[in-house]
Amino acid sequence: MSGDGGSGSGSSSSSSSSPSSGDGSGDGGWRERGGATLDRLVDASAAERVAISLASLVFALVVGAVLVFVSGFVAECSSPFIYLPGLGYGCYNPLEMYWTILEGAFGSFTDLGQTLLQTTLLLFTGLSVAVAFRAGLFNIGTQGQMVLGALATAMTVLTVGEFVPDTLVGSLVVIPIGIVVGGFVGGVWGMIPGLMKAYANAHEVITTIMLNFVAAGVAYWLVQVHIGDLASDSVQTEPIPGVARLPASIDGSRFSLIALVGALAIAVGIALLYSRTVIGYDLRTSGIQEAAAEYGGVDAKRNVVTSMTLSGVLGGIAGAIYVTMVQYRWQAGIPPLGFDGIAVSILAGNNPIGVIPAALLFGTLKTGSVAVDLSLGIPNELVEVLRGLIILFIAMPEFFRLLGKHYGFGSEPVATDGGERR
Amino acid sequence: MSAPTVTRRQGLAIGAGLLGVLALGLVVDGGRQFVGEIADVVSISYLGSALRFTVPIAFAAMGGIFAEKSGVINIGLEGLLIVGAFSSIATMYALGSDSVPIEPNPWLALLGAILASTLIALLFAIVCIEFKADQIIAGLAVWLIALGAAPFLSVVIWDRRSSPGNVGTFSSISIPGLSSLPGVGQIFEFSPQVLLLLVAVPVSWYLLNRTTFGMWLEASGEDPKSLDTAGVDVRKVRYAGVLLSGVYCGIGGAGWALNVGQFTGTGDTMIDGRGWIGLTAYLIGNYNPVGAFLASFLFAALDALQIELQQIAAYDLSSTLVGIIPYVAVLVVLTFVGRTRMPSAAGEHYDSDE
Numbered sequence: 001m002s003g004d005g006g007s008g009s010g011s012s013s014s015s016s017s018s019p020s021s022g023d024g025s026g027d028g029g030w031r032e033r034g035g036a037t038l039d040r041l042v043d044a045s046a047a048e049r050v051a052i053s054l055a056s057l058v059f060a061l062v063v064g065a066v067l068v069f070v071s072g073f074v075a076e077c078s079s080p081f082i083y084l085p086g087l088g089y090g091c092y093n094p095l096e097m098y099w100t101i102l103e104g105a106f107g108s109f110t111d112l113g114q115t116l117l118q119t120t121l122l123l124f125t126g127l128s129v130a131v132a133f134r135a136g137l138f139n140i141g142t143q144g145q146m147v148l149g150a151l152a153t154a155m156t157v158l159t160v161g162e163f164v165p166d167t168l169v170g171s172l173v174v175i176p177i178g179i180v181v182g183g184f185v186g187g188v189w190g191m192i193p194g195l196m197k198a199y200a201n202a203h204e205v206i207t208t209i210m211l212n213f214v215a216a217g218v219a220y221w222l223v224q225v226h227i228g229d230l231a232s233d234s235v236q237t238e239p240i241p242g243v244a245r246l247p248a249s250i251d252g253s254r255f256s257l258i259a260l261v262g263a264l265a266i267a268v269g270i271a272l273l274y275s276r277t278v279i280g281y282d283l284r285t286s287g288i289q290e291a292a293a294e295y296g297g298v299d300a301k302r303n304v305v306t307s308m309t310l311s312g313v314l315g316g317i318a319g320a321i322y323v324t325m326v327q328y329r330w331q332a333g334i335p336p337l338g339f340d341g342i343a344v345s346i347l348a349g350n351n352p353i354g355v356i357p358a359a360l361l362f363g364t365l366k367t368g369s370v371a372v373d374l375s376l377g378i379p380n381e382l383v384e385v386l387r388g389l390i391i392l393f394i395a396m397p398e399f400f401r402l403l404g405k406h407y408g409f410g411s412e413p414v415a416t417d418g419g420e421r422r
Numbered sequence: 423m424s425a426p427t428v429t430r431r432q433g434l435a436i437g438a439g440l441l442g443v444l445a446l447g448l449v450v451d452g453g454r455q456f457v458g459e460i461a462d463v464v465s466i467s468y469l470g471s472a473l474r475f476t477v478p479i480a481f482a483a484m485g486g487i488f489a490e491k492s493g494v495i496n497i498g499l500e501g502l503l504i505v506g507a508f509s510s511i512a513t514m515y516a517l518g519s520d521s522v523p524i525e526p527n528p529w530l531a532l533l534g535a536i537l538a539s540t541l542i543a544l545l546f547a548i549v550c551i552e553f554k555a556d557q558i559i560a561g562l563a564v565w566l567i568a569l570g571a572a573p574f575l576s577v578v579i580w581d582r583r584s585s586p587g588n589v590g591t592f593s594s595i596s597i598p599g600l601s602s603l604p605g606v607g608q609i610f611e612f613s614p615q616v617l618l619l620l621v622a623v624p625v626s627w628y629l630l631n632r633t634t635f636g637m638w639l640e641a642s643g644e645d646p647k648s649l650d651t652a653g654v655d656v657r658k659v660r661y662a663g664v665l666l667s668g669v670y671c672g673i674g675g676a677g678w679a680l681n682v683g684q685f686t687g688t689g690d691t692m693i694d695g696r697g698w699i700g701l702t703a704y705l706i707g708n709y710n711p712v713g714a715f716l717a718s719f720l721f722a723a724l725d726a727l728q729i730e731l732q733q734i735a736a737y738d739l740s741s742t743l744v745g746i747i748p749y750v751a752v753l754v755v756l757t758f759v760g761r762t763r764m765p766s767a768a769g770e771h772y773d774s775d776e
Binding site for chain 1: 497549553554555556558559560562563564565566567568569570571573574575577578579583689690694695698701702742743745746749750752753756757758
């Protein structure tokens with residue numbers, strides 16, 4: 001791949017927009033990176049974006065299959081499915097694996113419920129990441145916002161739950177309060193990197209990741225030493241009362257249709273906010289073109305803070321839903337839904353409506369991978385690898401452009417060097 | 423061309439950060455006792471463990487410098503450290519350390535880690551340089567892939583997310599004669615990875631500031647066009663920068679894992695954010711290996727301190743709360759330092775037109 005393209009160069013140019021970070025601001029340079037990405041994503045037509053997302057998905061699944069196939073030769077099993085001379089026995093059949101994922105995710109009503117449960121959570125975290133991304137900000141901190149939001153919700157419903165009647169009316173009071181508090185705490189946690197970005201020029205990728213570690217540590221400490229179930233060996237709170245639990249819609253699963261409908265409504269609401277309102281337009285432009293936004297009379301700094309806060313609110317609500325629908329308590333070891341949200345959002349091209357199918361896909365993978373682990377013995381950590389691979393492929397639309405050109409698609413003729421270079 | 427190690431502003435910021443953290447410690451866990459305990463802890467053995475804690479952070483930081491100087495922002499350092507840590511232990515395990523510890527094994531494990539980490543760095547370089555991927559997103563992908571792949575392979579090999587027991591560690595090197603001196607003898611007993619670090623820092627500085635290669639790197643990140651005009655292949659220089667970050671992270675990850683002889687793949691894995699701290703360390707150190715080393719040492723010393731304090735049984739200090747101090751310190755420092763002068767073409771793709 002790395003031919004000697006650079007050597008025969010006469011004139012040359014930098015392909016990116018402008019080398020204008022000469023103001024000596026490092027994070028300014030990073031911000032422009034984000035801006036350029038956003039420009040590119042916005043410039044690409046909707047059809048192109050869908051095509052790139054689908055192609056990335058296919059490639060990630062293929063690479064995942066190869067990884068599984070190869071690691072099957074390292075693993076030990078009683079009944080290997082293939083023997084290759086020189087390599088030995090292979091334990092894992094990738095095709096069988098993907099089939100099992102589908103079967104495990106949709107095979108029964110219970111499975112479907114589990115899949116929709118995961119989808120609902122991923123909708124919230126995916127939207128959280130998408131809201132920041134739309135403003136040209138990378139919020140890697142959804143995980144931390146979720147962890148703290150979840151804890152705040154758990155503590156709130158444990159407290160308020162004592163004072164309400166154990167009826168539907170009680171639920172109508174305690175659950176919304178819990179979700180609001182979860183969203184509030186997540187929002188505050190999201191506001192911190194927003195403020196640091198706007199006023200101290202600290203890059204949000206680093207600050208949000210650091211805040212993830214801090215959030216996990218603080219929550220663990222609070223629960224372990226102060227507010228948890230101190231009688232228990234596990235680091236966890238008391239279980240939340242029944243009145244604070246979202247009613248299950250499908251037998252055998254804790255999935256609640258109410259949460260899913262709420263998530264879908266929020267997705268549509270955010271899409272409308274961005275496409276139909278002035279506020280949405282300001283939020284988008286101030287991230288992408290800070291100077292232009294300022295010129296147009298928009299307070300870009302404030303909008304950075306607003307976007308990160310809104311993103312944090314959604315992360316916090318994800319935590320609230322996790323507590324009231326899934327775990328029924330706060331427990332150490334919250335699954336990495338925030339990181340999955342990054343993949344969901346990027347796969348969706350950061351489009352709030354696109355987040356819906358992307359969340360469903362990841363919900364399917366998550367639920368199906370449990371079946372894969374149980375019946376085929378293939379570690380379900382695989383889903384985390386797929387998550388990274390999807391992000392990686394989407395990061396390089398150029399790869400697909402070159403690939404397409406190599407096979408004769410596109411307007412320009414295939415170059416003589418095999419189409420690897422322009 | 424060599425920038426000052428740490429500007430005065432940054433020095434002030436680091437000082438303020440340290441004071442802030444100390445103040446936080448006093449407020450949270452109360453009083454003089456804390457200071458007293460710290461005074462007890464700070465000793466030559468503490469210095470040694472702080473240096474061992476510095477290994478992954480400083481190597482990641484120096485690797486990050488080489489990549490970013492060349493114009494490729496590598497935020498996948500954390501992932502590369504995870505790959506290094508995992509593959510060193512996997513190599514160690516494959517070599518069969520269950521038997522009598524064999525002296526060259528840790529070195530072979532280190533080699534395995536460097537190979538694996540450099541291979542991933544090569545992939546990252548191809549993705550960024552050939553396929554013009556967004557470097558931030560691609561770096562994020564490297565981290566997330568490693569975060570999933572290392573535990574995945576760990577389950578495949580060992581049936582659980584962590585390696586079983588101790589598969590072997592580096593044994594420390596001692597300078598004959600000097601190391602048996604009473605009192606200060608410990609100074610002359612080194613873990614090999616610490617020795618590597620203490621050699622790598624000046625070597626990296628020399629490489630960056632006093633060699634043609636260093637000049638190329640600088641130009642590749644600052645003004646690739648003129649480097650191209652001068653007849654140097656910008657892409658090759660950038661590949662070199664990114665591959666070096668892979669080599670450094672391989673050493674860093676392996677150095678950390680071969681310190682405890684085990685890979686832990688639960689939670690955020692045993693690397694636990696050290697790659698990200700390394701990234702911050704070189705920003706604070708202003709892209710200078712010496713500055714990056716000092717900043718790394720600062721964070722590592724805090725980390726080592728909280729481990730030492732935990733071991734004092736009489737003192738009831740919440741380990742998780744002290745555990746977040748390095749991250750809070752990073753945030754404080756980042757808020758005060760904020761702006762650093764980064765290579766002006768970093769993050770941008772470079773095309774040389776035919």
